[in-house]
Amino acid sequence: MGQRTVIRTRRRRRWKTAVPRRAAAGLVILALAVLFPPRADARDLVVQSAFPSGMAAFSESERRISEGVESLTGGSLTLRFVGAGGIVEPQHLLEAVREGAVPVGFDWMGYHADRVPLGGLVGSMPFGPTPRELSGWLYAGGGLSLLERGYARLGIVVLPCDMLPSAAGGWFKTEIRSVEDFKGLRIRIAGLGAEVLERLGSESSQEPVAQIYNALEEGRLDAVEFAAPLVDQSFGFHHFTKYYYFPGWHQPASLNILLVNRDVWDSLKEGERAALRKTCRENVLLGLAEGVARQTEAVDAAVARGIEVRRFPDPVLARLRAVSREVVAEAASRDPLAADALASLSEYVEQARRWSALQALPR
Known part of the structure; x- marks a missing residue:
C-alpha cells in the first residue's frame, strides 16, 4: 500500500478547536483514500485549496499542477485537491499545514x-509590481530565496505556483468620484489594500469566498473586491452592483502558492520535489502567458450584463498611492x-x- 498522506510534525502546538479539526481532517483524508485508492507504489498527497472547487482559473491551475506532478514522477506522486473547507476552514489553512x-x-x-509579514507584503502590495515583474524578481532577482526563508520559520516549504493577472478594482453599488466616497463604504477586501481604505474611512471585511455573494445580497456590503475579471464573473456580483472599477491598485500581481509541511517535504524523493518545483514554475509562466486575453472577455461579459466599467479618477488614484506608500513602509518595518x-x-x-522605458515604442 502507498504511504500515508498525513505525516505529523514534531511540533504539536495547537490552535483553537484543533482536536475537532484534526479528527475531521482524518475522516476527509480517509474518505478520499477509499474513493481514490493510490497505486501500491505511489505516494498520494491531499492538497487543500483556499478556494472553492470548480472556481474559474484556480481549478484550472489545480488540474495542471496535479497532472504535471503525476506525469513528471511517472505516477509515484499524485496530488488530490480538495476545495475550501474540505479539511479546515481557509483562514486556518496556513496553521493546519504547519501543524x-x-x-x-x-x-x-x-x-x-x-504570520508571515513578507508573504503578506509581497502577496498584496498596493501599487506594487506587475505579474511579470514579480515573477522576474522571484526567479531572477533573489525573491524566491527570501520567500523561502519567511515560510521556513513556520516549518513550511513554499512554492510559487500560480500567477494571476492584476485584480480588478472592485464591484461597487455607487460611483467613486472622489476619496470622500470611500468614507463609510462597507467593502470586502483583503490584504494591505484593506488597511489603505480603512485610513480613508472605509469599513473593510474579509468574508470567506463562499459568503461574499450572500453578504452583497443581504445588504451587508456596498462593494466587493476579489480577483481578476475571469474569476469574478463566476460569482454573480453583477446582480447587486452597478459599477466595475479599474485598475486593481491594491493588487497589481496575485501570487498563489503551495504550502508543504516540512516533514512531508523531507519525506519526498528528490525527483518528486523537483517535479513539484518544475510544475509550479511552469504553471506560473503559463498564467503569465494566457491570462490577459481572457480577462478582457470577462470584462466584455460584465458590460453585456449592464455593468458600467469605470476607471478610478486620477485624483483618487493619486491619493490611494500616497496612503499605500505609508502602509507598505509600515508593513515592511x-x-x-x-x-x-x-x-x-x-x-x-x-x-x-x-x-x-528604454525599449518602449510609440503606440
Whole structure:
C-alpha cells in the first residue's frame, strides 16, 4: 500500500478547536483514500485549496499542477485537491499545514500577513509590481530565496505556483468620484489594500469566498473586491452592483502558492520535489502567458450584463498611492526580512522599468 498522506510534525502546538479539526481532517483524508485508492507504489498527497472547487482559473491551475506532478514522477506522486473547507476552514489553512493536519495547502500569499509579514507584503502590495515583474524578481532577482526563508520559520516549504493577472478594482453599488466616497463604504477586501481604505474611512471585511455573494445580497456590503475579471464573473456580483472599477491598485500581481509541511517535504524523493518545483514554475509562466486575453472577455461579459466599467479618477488614484506608500513602509518595518524583501523587490522593479522605458515604442 502507498504511504500515508498525513505525516505529523514534531511540533504539536495547537490552535483553537484543533482536536475537532484534526479528527475531521482524518475522516476527509480517509474518505478520499477509499474513493481514490493510490497505486501500491505511489505516494498520494491531499492538497487543500483556499478556494472553492470548480472556481474559474484556480481549478484550472489545480488540474495542471496535479497532472504535471503525476506525469513528471511517472505516477509515484499524485496530488488530490480538495476545495475550501474540505479539511479546515481557509483562514486556518496556513496553521493546519504547519501543524501537519493538512500535508499541503494551496493558498493566496496575501492572507498570511499576520504570520508571515513578507508573504503578506509581497502577496498584496498596493501599487506594487506587475505579474511579470514579480515573477522576474522571484526567479531572477533573489525573491524566491527570501520567500523561502519567511515560510521556513513556520516549518513550511513554499512554492510559487500560480500567477494571476492584476485584480480588478472592485464591484461597487455607487460611483467613486472622489476619496470622500470611500468614507463609510462597507467593502470586502483583503490584504494591505484593506488597511489603505480603512485610513480613508472605509469599513473593510474579509468574508470567506463562499459568503461574499450572500453578504452583497443581504445588504451587508456596498462593494466587493476579489480577483481578476475571469474569476469574478463566476460569482454573480453583477446582480447587486452597478459599477466595475479599474485598475486593481491594491493588487497589481496575485501570487498563489503551495504550502508543504516540512516533514512531508523531507519525506519526498528528490525527483518528486523537483517535479513539484518544475510544475509550479511552469504553471506560473503559463498564467503569465494566457491570462490577459481572457480577462478582457470577462470584462466584455460584465458590460453585456449592464455593468458600467469605470476607471478610478486620477485624483483618487493619486491619493490611494500616497496612503499605500505609508502602509507598505509600515508593513515592511515590522519585520527585518520583510524590509529586506521590499528593498530587493523595489530595486529589481526599478531596473526592470528602466529597461522597459528604454525599449518602449510609440503606440
